[in-house]
Amino acid sequence: MSEEIRERTPRDAAVEGHSQPGGSGGPPPPADSELDATYREGLRIEARSQWQLFRRRFVTHKLAMVSLFILLIICGAALFADRVAPYGFEQIDLGNRSKAPTLEDNHFFGTDKIGRDYFSRVLYGTGTSVRVAFFVAFLSTAIGTVVGALAGYYRGWLDNVLMRFVDFLLAVPFLAVLLVAAAFLGRGSPYRVATIIALLLWTTIARIVRGQYLSLREKEFVEAARASGASDARIIFRHMLPNTFSPIIVNATLTVALAILLEATLSFLGFGIQPPTPALGKLIDDGKGAMLTDWWLVTMPGLMIVTICLCINFIGDGLRDALDPTQSER
Amino acid sequence: MVTFILRRLLFSIPVIVLASVVIFFGVSSVGDPLGELRTRPNVSQVTLDNIVERKALDQPLPAQYLLWVQEATTNRFGTTLLGDRPIWPDLRRALWFTLQLVIAAEVLALIIGIGLGVLSAKRQYSVFDYATTTISFLGYSIPIFWFALILQVIFTNIYRATGTRIFYTAGLSSTNPGTGLEFFIDRLQHLALPIIALAYISLALYSRYMRSSMLEVINADYVRTARAKGLRETLVTRKHAMRNALIPIVTLAALNFGALIGGAIVTEAVFSIPGMGSYFIRALTARDVYPIMAFLMITTIFIIIANLVADILYGYLDPRIRNE
Numbered sequence: 001m002s003e004e005i006r007e008r009t010p011r012d013a014a015v016e017g018h019s020q021p022g023g024s025g026g027p028p029p030p031a032d033s034e035l036d037a038t039y040r041e042g043l044r045i046e047a048r049s050q051w052q053l054f055r056r057r058f059v060t061h062k063l064a065m066v067s068l069f070i071l072l073i074i075c076g077a078a079l080f081a082d083r084v085a086p087y088g089f090e091q092i093d094l095g096n097r098s099k100a101p102t103l104e105d106n107h108f109f110g111t112d113k114i115g116r117d118y119f120s121r122v123l124y125g126t127g128t129s130v131r132v133a134f135f136v137a138f139l140s141t142a143i144g145t146v147v148g149a150l151a152g153y154y155r156g157w158l159d160n161v162l163m164r165f166v167d168f169l170l171a172v173p174f175l176a177v178l179l180v181a182a183a184f185l186g187r188g189s190p191y192r193v194a195t196i197i198a199l200l201l202w203t204t205i206a207r208i209v210r211g212q213y214l215s216l217r218e219k220e221f222v223e224a225a226r227a228s229g230a231s232d233a234r235i236i237f238r239h240m241l242p243n244t245f246s247p248i249i250v251n252a253t254l255t256v257a258l259a260i261l262l263e264a265t266l267s268f269l270g271f272g273i274q275p276p277t278p279a280l281g282k283l284i285d286d287g288k289g290a291m292l293t294d295w296w297l298v299t300m301p302g303l304m305i306v307t308i309c310l311c312i313n314f315i316g317d318g319l320r321d322a323l324d325p326t327q328s329e330r
Numbered sequence: 331m332v333t334f335i336l337r338r339l340l341f342s343i344p345v346i347v348l349a350s351v352v353i354f355f356g357v358s359s360v361g362d363p364l365g366e367l368r369t370r371p372n373v374s375q376v377t378l379d380n381i382v383e384r385k386a387l388d389q390p391l392p393a394q395y396l397l398w399v400q401e402a403t404t405n406r407f408g409t410t411l412l413g414d415r416p417i418w419p420d421l422r423r424a425l426w427f428t429l430q431l432v433i434a435a436e437v438l439a440l441i442i443g444i445g446l447g448v449l450s451a452k453r454q455y456s457v458f459d460y461a462t463t464t465i466s467f468l469g470y471s472i473p474i475f476w477f478a479l480i481l482q483v484i485f486t487n488i489y490r491a492t493g494t495r496i497f498y499t500a501g502l503s504s505t506n507p508g509t510g511l512e513f514f515i516d517r518l519q520h521l522a523l524p525i526i527a528l529a530y531i532s533l534a535l536y537s538r539y540m541r542s543s544m545l546e547v548i549n550a551d552y553v554r555t556a557r558a559k560g561l562r563e564t565l566v567t568r569k570h571a572m573r574n575a576l577i578p579i580v581t582l583a584a585l586n587f588g589a590l591i592g593g594a595i596v597t598e599a600v601f602s603i604p605g606m607g608s609y610f611i612r613a614l615t616a617r618d619v620y621p622i623m624a625f626l627m628i629t630t631i632f633i634i635i636a637n638l639v640a641d642i643l644y645g646y647l648d649p650r651i652r653n654e
Contacts (some may be wrong), residue, residue: 158398170585171345171637173629175592176610177356180622182612184361263475265596268475269611284476291483298483304474309471 057322064318067311074308077124085120088293089278101296110296112287122301124278126308129260132194132273136259139198141252144205145241151206152213153236162210165315166203174200175265197262205251212244246323250316257312264305265327280305331645337416338641342634350402350632353623354395361619381411385620398623407624412616417624421609425628428605430517431597432590432637434525439532440583446533447540448572462537469534474593478527478600485523489506497522500602524601528593532586539582543575577647584640588633 049054059065077084089095093115101110106168109118151159169177172316178200186193217223217240225239262281266272267281275282280301287297389397401408406418409514450462482499489495498520507516537542547553548571556570557563566579595607602608606625 164348167509168349170588171349171351171630171633172626173588173591173595175589175595176626176629179595179610179614180357180626180638181360183617257471263469264473265475268473269596269599271614281473281475284479288479292486295483298476298479302473302480303448305473305476306468306471310467312472313467 020193042108048108048122054322058267058318061318061321063314064322067318071308071311071315072128074304074311075130078123078130081120081123081127085117085123087117089119089121089124090116098279098290098294100207100294101300109300110294113290118296118300121278121283122280122304125280125283125301126304128190128273128278129263129280129305130308132190132197132263133259135191135194136198136201136263137212137252137255139195140202140255141248144202145209145244145248148206148209149213149236149241149244152210153217153232153240159210160207160312162203165282166207169203175262178262179266179269179271183271184264186271187242188272188277189276190273190279193266193272194259197259197266201255201258204249208247208251209244212247213240216240216244246320249323250320253312253316253319257309257316260305260309260312306307334645335642338638342638345634346631349634350399350627351395351631353626354398355391357363357619357623357626358391358394359589361617361622385411385583395522402624402627407627408620410613411618411620418623421606421621421624421628424604424606424609428591428594428598428607429604430593431521431524431528431603431605432587434521435528436532436583436587436590436594439529439536440579442529443533443536444540444572444576444579446537448544448575450537451541451544451575452567454545459541462541466534469531471533474527474531475596475600477530478524478597481523481527481598495519498589499523502603521603524603527600528590528597531593532590535586536582540575540579543578544571545598547571548576575645577644580640580643580647584636588629590631591629 024125081089093111095113096107096115099107099111099115101108107117107119109122111117112121147158147162151162178197181196181200182193184194213236222235222239225235230239254280263272263279264281264284267274267279268285269281270285272281273279283301285299287294287301291298344644354654376396381563385397387394400407406416407421411417446462446465448469450456450459455491468473485497486499489499496519502517502520503513504516507513550571553566553571556566559571591607594605595610598605606629610625613625
């Protein structure tokens with residue numbers, strides 16, 4: 001903000017100088033040619049697009065930038081675990097059993113009872129978790145946005161059904177419902193589990209989008225679009241949707257963190273992702289038997305979850321501030 | 331006020347009915363009660379036929395629903411699918427343990443969360459404020475089961491190193507818990523870690539909301555007026571600002587009750603507490619739909635009650651709502 005003001009000052013000064021050449025008390029007016037140059041220089045300020053404004057604000061958010069950097073490294077390493085990890089996920093090395101974290105032989109996170117390298121196992125598990133979480137965020141945001149938009153725009157029965165469903169989900173313990181669905185339908189497959197989580201999570205974003213649409217549909221620009229003959233679909237998706245991007249993006253970001261926590265909890269309790277697919281929650285479950293002697297078995301995968309979620313939450317915070325500076329928390 | 335409470339009570343009846351419909355049809359369509367049993371080699375066709383007859387599984391779903399409602403209301407949720415064991419006695423014992431855990435955690439989280447929120451709002455942008463913010467961000471990011479496991483590791487190692495028991499790390503009671511005060515202290519030593527694990531997550535939420543709610547109120551005109559007429563700062567904070575800032579927290583606490591029950595499922599699993607959560611997980615592992623539905627129904631009723639209490643409190647705190 002302050003940067004913008006500073007950059008605009010030369011033009012403002014020039015304009016002022018131009019309009020009141022002999023103003024009393026002001027600085028002496030510069031020579032004509034110099035003034036002209038300054039004036040034109042001032043006018044050449046480029047208009048910034050919304051995207052540029054957003055980027056400038058986000059980049060100044062140090063915590064969010066650092067978080068984004070760390071998250072990108074973790075995601076990159078996890079998604080390409082088969083190339084980055086020093087060992088395979090199930091690679092057994094009986095000569096190196098229950099080793100504490102060490103730099104020797106790249107066992108950064110130690111090894112378990114049968115000598116499997118925990119750094120590699122955590123990387124593979126993170127890969128699954130991250131894939132599941134992004135899938136959940138994408139699917140639930142897509143469903144929630146469409147349903148919320150239609151319910152908010154058309155009101156009527158869809159709105160009623162949506163809100164009753166939301167009421168119901170608020171009245172039952174969410175995790176219990178998720179556990180029931182995952183236990184009966186999940187079959188330990190990451191994409192089934194992800195779909196189940198998404199199908200229960202979309203209501204949050206639907207509620208937010210619905211609220212936005214309810215107020216947006218009364219705005220003049222929607223009326224103008226309708227008056228000029230735009231179809232409903234065009235109004236909903238081309239005119240109104242861009243105006244709800246901020247909360248949608250922030251919520252999608254936070255959903256990634258929530259999905260990682262939920263998936264880890266499901267897998268830990270034994271109703272989420274099952275072997276042979278690696279998962280962080282399952283790693284913690286496997287490690288808890290020996291956690292009093294081999295502390296790293298539980299600590300390391302957990303720290304990975306905490307780091308990822310912390311980064312995502314900080315990024316979400318930065319996004320919220322950058323996308324909507326008027327709503328930033330004091 | 332009485333009519334307000336009565337109206338809210340009446341209003342929650344259709345919600346309970348609706349919840350029972352959704353729970354029954356949801357669970358029935360998701361989980362075939364016999365699906366798991368059919369795959370077990372030691373379960374004979376005769377046993378299956380008996381179950382079908384006992385639970386009227388050959389009837390259409392709506393008829394089954396009515397039967398289930400009848401069982402639930404007149405026979406306390408009836409019996410389990412396998413073994414024909416009555417559900418309610420087991421569930422009631424478990425319910426009591428879970429309530430101890432959840433209520434203690436909720437109270438602890440509210441007290442500390444509100445305290446932290448108020449203090450960090452009063453000292454906005456201080457070191458204390460940033461520390462509180464960090465604590466609450468961590469609370470959003472830590473999986474509760476992992477936090478519970480870490481607590482177990484820490485306190486078991488403290489016990490091993492020093493030989494003195496501060497807190498127990500599993501179960502509900504010692505083999506010989508004693509009576510009266512001794513029993514209470516023993517229970518507290520067992521429940522302390524689960525309560526801390528469960529409270530931490532909610533504490534993060536409450537302190538965050540209390541902070542922003544307090545910041546909103548602190549700048550309000552009536553707070554400036556109170557200060558202008560010379561009231562002591564502590565009095566302004568406590569009587570004028572905090573009371574009004576608390577109103578949204580009441581709703582938040584009620585909404586969070588469901589999350590607490592979810593957290594209790596996980597916490598009980600880690601600390602092997604024989605509560606409702608453990609009962610639910612056992613039923614889920616056995617794929618036995620009847621105790622599952624009973625669990626969902628009872629927790630739903632509890633959440634509805636929590637919302638009701640919140641509404642009544644809300645009406646008490648904010649007369650504008652009551653008179654609407």
